[in-house]
Amino acid sequence: xxxxxxxxxxxxxxxxxxxxxxxxxxxxxxxxxxxxxxxxxxxxxxxxxxxxxxxxxxxxxxxxxxxxxxxxxxxxxxxxxxxxxxxxxxxxxxxxxxxxxxxxxxxxxxxxxxxxxxxxxxxxxxxxxxxxxxxxxxxxxxxxxxxxxxxxxxxxxxxxxxxxxxxxxxxxxxxxxxxxxxxxxxxxxxxxxxxxxxxxxxxxxxxxxxxxxxxxxxxxxxxxxxxxxxxxxxxxxxxxxxxxxxxxxxxxxxxxxxxxxxxxxxxxxxxxxxxxxxxxxxxxxxxxxxxxxxxxxxxxxxxxxxxxxxxxxxxxxxxxxxxxxxxxxxxxxxxxxxxxxxxxxxxxxxxxxxxxxxxxxxxxxxxxxxxxxxxxxxxxxxxxxxxxxxxxxxxxxxxxxxxxxxxxxxxxxxxxxxxxxxxxxxxxxxxxxxxxxxxxxxxxxxxxxxxxxxxxxxxxxxxxxxxxxxxxxxxxxxxxxxxxxxxxxxxxxxxxxxxxxxxxxx
Amino acid sequence: xxxxxxxxxxxxxxxxxxxxxxxxxxxxxxxxxxxxxxxxxxxxxxxxxxxxxxxxxxxxxxxxxxxxxxxxxxxxxxxxxxxxxxxxxxxxxxxxxxxxxxxxxxxxxxxxxxxxxxxxxxxxxxxxxxxxxxxxxxxxxxxxxxxxxxxxxxxxxxxxxxxxxxxxxxxxxxxxxxxxxxxxxxxxxxxxxxxxxxxxxxxxxxxxxxxxxxxxxxxxxxxxxxxxxxxxxxxxxxxxxxxxxxxxxxxxxxxxxxxxxxxxxxxxxxxxxxxxxxxxxxxxxxxxxxxxxxxxxxxxxxxxxxxxxxxxxxxxxxxxxxxxxxxxxxxxxxxxxxxxxx
Numbered sequence: 105x106x107x108x109x110x111x112x113x114x115x116x117x118x119x120x121x122x123x124x125x126x127x128x129x130x131x132x133x134x135x136x137x138x139x140x141x142x143x144x145x146x147x148x149x150x151x152x153x154x155x156x157x158x159x160x161x162x163x164x165x166x167x168x169x170x171x172x173x174x175x176x177x178x179x180x181x182x183x184x185x186x187x188x189x190x191x192x193x194x195x196x197x198x199x200x201x202x203x204x205x206x207x208x209x210x211x212x213x214x215x216x217x218x219x220x221x222x223x224x225x226x227x228x229x230x231x232x233x234x235x236x237x238x239x240x241x242x243x244x245x246x247x248x249x250x251x252x253x254x255x256x257x258x259x260x261x262x263x264x265x266x267x268x269x270x271x272x273x274x275x276x277x278x279x280x281x282x283x284x285x286x287x288x289x290x291x292x293x294x295x296x297x298x299x300x301x302x303x304x305x306x307x308x309x310x311x312x313x314x315x316x317x318x319x320x321x322x323x324x325x326x327x328x329x330x331x332x333x334x335x336x337x338x339x340x341x342x343x344x345x346x347x348x349x350x351x352x353x354x355x356x357x358x359x360x361x362x363x364x365x366x367x368x369x370x371x372x373x374x375x376x377x378x379x380x381x382x383x384x385x386x387x388x389x390x391x392x393x394x395x396x397x398x399x400x401x402x403x404x405x406x407x408x409x410x411x412x413x414x415x416x417x418x419x420x421x422x423x424x425x426x427x428x429x430x431x432x433x434x435x436x437x438x439x440x441x442x443x444x445x446x447x448x449x450x451x452x453x454x455x456x457x458x459x460x461x462x463x464x465x466x467x468x469x470x471x472x473x474x475x476x477x478x479x480x481x482x483x484x485x486x487x488x489x490x491x492x493x494x495x496x497x498x499x500x501x502x503x504x505x506x507x508x509x510x511x512x513x514x515x516x517x518x519x520x521x522x523x524x525x526x527x528x529x530x531x532x533x534x535x536x537x538x539x540x541x542x543x544x545x546x547x548x549x550x551x552x553x554x555x556x557x558x559x560x561x562x563x564x565x566x567x568x569x570x571x572x573x574x575x576x577x578x579x580x581x582x583x584x585x586x587x588x589x590x591x592x593x594x595x596x597x598x599x600x601x602x603x604x605x606x607x608x609x610x
Numbered sequence: 611x612x613x614x615x616x617x618x619x620x621x622x623x624x625x626x627x628x629x630x631x632x633x634x635x636x637x638x639x640x641x642x643x644x645x646x647x648x649x650x651x652x653x654x655x656x657x658x659x660x661x662x663x664x665x666x667x668x669x670x671x672x673x674x675x676x677x678x679x680x681x682x683x684x685x686x687x688x689x690x691x692x693x694x695x696x697x698x699x700x701x702x703x704x705x706x707x708x709x710x711x712x713x714x715x716x717x718x719x720x721x722x723x724x725x726x727x728x729x730x731x732x733x734x735x736x737x738x739x740x741x742x743x744x745x746x747x748x749x750x751x752x753x754x755x756x757x758x759x760x761x762x763x764x765x766x767x768x769x770x771x772x773x774x775x776x777x778x779x780x781x782x783x784x785x786x787x788x789x790x791x792x793x794x795x796x797x798x799x800x801x802x803x804x805x806x807x808x809x810x811x812x813x814x815x816x817x818x819x820x821x822x823x824x825x826x827x828x829x830x831x832x833x834x835x836x837x838x839x840x841x842x843x844x845x846x847x848x849x850x851x852x853x854x855x856x857x858x859x860x861x862x863x864x865x866x867x868x869x870x871x872x873x874x875x876x877x878x879x880x881x882x883x884x885x886x887x888x889x890x891x892x893x894x895x896x897x898x899x900x901x902x903x904x905x906x907x908x909x910x911x912x913x914x915x916x917x918x919x920x921x922x923x924x925x926x927x928x929x930x931x932x933x934x935x936x937x938x939x940x941x942x943x944x945x946x947x948x949x950x951x952x
Contacts, residue, residue: 179836180836180838195833195836195837196833197825197826197829197830197833197834197896198829198830199825199828199829199896199897200822200825200826200829200896204822204825204826208822208823208826208834208837208838208839209823209837209838209839211819211822212819215819218817218818219813219817219818220817220818220819220822222816222817
């Protein structure tokens with residue numbers, strides 16, 4: 105039987121400054137199906153979701169809902185049209201009860217005059233929860249529920265609302281629903297979603313491919329803002345999807361690969377059996393002078409926590425760190441700085457840069473003690489140090505007194521780099537160096553990373569895409585579920601294929 | 611793989627369910643202010659021992675209830691804003707301006723005015739307008755309510771001093787004082803008034819849309835907005851309502867003393883805030899309600915009354931109050947919700 109289309113995109117297009125998020129493709133979503141949407145970061149999944157929930161407006165193409173073109177002004181309007189989204193971070197208020205959360209802003213359905221009938225509300229909540237097969241007490245405070253139960257409450261709310269607005273087949277979008285759940289809860293979630301499928305459409309976004317393949321009726325692969333292919337569950341093959349997700353073959357010379365050098369033999373950092381209870385199992389590795397080491401793994405693999413231990417913002421529970429052969433302890437960021445370990449964080453606007461201060465203040469932040477004359481900070485020395493490093497990393501700015509908040513993403517990243525170079529950092533931990541930076545600036549950052557390696561700096565990198573990791577690094581460590589699963593060497597002339605790597609990541 | 615946090619949470623749940631499973635636990639959890647009732651019991655116990663039973667004598671209990679009436683009304687006012695997750699420090703200024711206005715508009719010995727009973731809507735209007743300004747500064751100019759209401763307080767206090775020329779205004783209309791000092795079935799009328807106000811606010815908080823949405827805003831303003839709560843409108847109305855109640859309290863103060871001055875507002879903010887915190891209204895917003903405000907005020911007033919009866923050094927009393935405030939906040943504040951404590 106031919107299924108009816110509930111949502112249809114025709115040549116859908118979305119452009120952001122510097123990047124085309126959706127390149128203009130066609131996609132149909134049917135009634136009563138579970139659709140799995142997969143793709144790497146930046147493939148366009150989230151943009152597409154945000155168009156469906158009215159948070160973004162498409163720049164081109166058509167968005168048809170139940171066969172008619174539609175413009176949605178925001179998530180409330182989307183809900184009124186029977187499209188609801190369960191967000192990764194959740195939208196349940198912890199200080200309200202399940203009932204109050206379910207019917208927030210729709211209390212008037214249960215009102216007599218000015219007053220709300222609590223009992224009618226609780227009864228309806230009980231009915232709605234039961235209808236979806238949930239065993240949750242409607243009078244519990246949501247703060248006392250598990251993350252899984254909260255998600256269920258959110259799903260129930262969306263389904264109830266679409267019923268209120270009289271929609272036959274609501275569309276439920278779930279963004280990475282399983283990241284906060286335990287194994288057992290994931291099973292329950294999919295059982296419930298399969299039941300809901302009887303009268304609704306579910307769109308699933310997840311990084312966990314096995315999960316998607318097992319539970320979706322149909323899988324759509326997106327890549328770089330474009331539709332690649334779709335397949336039915338019966339014909340889905342994890343290996344093929346991986347290949348499609350990664351897509352194009354590697355371009356020669358990309359990531360400044362021709363500038364890659366071989367690291368020296370001297371070990372600058374050695375990690376022995378470092379472990380964090382219930383997050384990271386004992387891991388050991390070395391970092392050589394002039395080496396670029398990539399840490400690869402999904403969210404939850406433990407790589408974020410590992411670098412936080414090296415940067416001093418988190419503490420390992422076991423194991424030791426050796427710097428140039430000597431055992432060191434890093435309890436706070438200042439200890440890392442003292443051992444010439446610099447941390448360039450993922451969110452430079454929050455953690456890496458004081459955006460209200462100017463370039464000079466940021467670059468000099470760690471070295472004021474070197475800029476003093478007779479005990480006081482010297483204006484001239486301040487300026488000289490700042491302009492010197494601005495020149496080295498090529499910050500494009502009118503003066504060293506320009507506020508960092510007014511710089512472009514690429515230039516901000518260069519200022520952070522300048523700060524650590526000025527502080528003589530020997531080891532740099534670079535967390536997503538090119539996140540949110542446009543293509544031209546990316547290449548410059550690659551160039552800087554190569555130059556630094558040439559000067560004998562060692563780096564630990566975590567990149568936006570697997571290709572970037574492979575392209576940049578000399579060697580990569582692959583982590584999965586808190587364990588080191590593989591170590592792959594990436595010489596410039598024999599880079600491994602991303603598809604081989606992905607196998608050990610997922 | 612279990613993360614550290616999820617395991618910790620599970621332990622917490624296990625502990626909590628153990629406590630709630632016992633009968634005492636069930637009773638404790640079924641009453642929303644059981645913790646505060648126990649505190650009040652402890653205060654009563656200590657002072658009745660310390661004063662040889664004088665503290666629990668019926669006449670002293672009535673004194674405590676009578677004394678707690680006006681602080682209770684003020685606490686009921688300010689706790690509404692705190693439920694929103696905002697702050698209102700304009701209490702003293704609004705009380706000052708409404709007290710002086712009442713003094714000048716009722717039959718008095720300085721002007722020829724006599725508005726009579728019309729004074730009730732008038733003070734509520736003045737207080738309400740001031741509260742409305744508080745709400746507008748917070749929502750439309752997007753100012754932190756902590757600082758904008760502090761500014762309002764000083765502004766209105768200054769205006770009150772100016773129009774009263776810095777002096778007291780004796781009243782000639784004795785009707786209001788009569789009501790204030792009267793008793794109904796042996797209970798001070800003004801206390802009954804405060805309890806009635808508490809009841810109205812309790813119903814509003816629990817039985818109306820406005821009330822439910824107040825708590826949603828206090829829980830998380832952004833999420834509430836996403837769900838369709840009209841955040842600005844509700845915040846402005848609550849600030850306005852709070853101002854109206856301040857106005858009423860200003861009138862009651864004037865009536866009790868049968869004269870009026872700008873300084874009548876002084877030193878009222880601290881007991882109201884202490885009562886909010888002691889009563890268990892979370893300063894981070896979204897938790898607690900009118901019941902908490904009522905019991906909180908009674909605890910604070912009883913505590914002060916007990917200290918006086920035991921003839922404790924007045925400076926020591928002030929220190930005790932400060933410690934009580936800090937301890938109450940330490941116990942009720944939700945540290946997860948505040949990223950950086952400022």
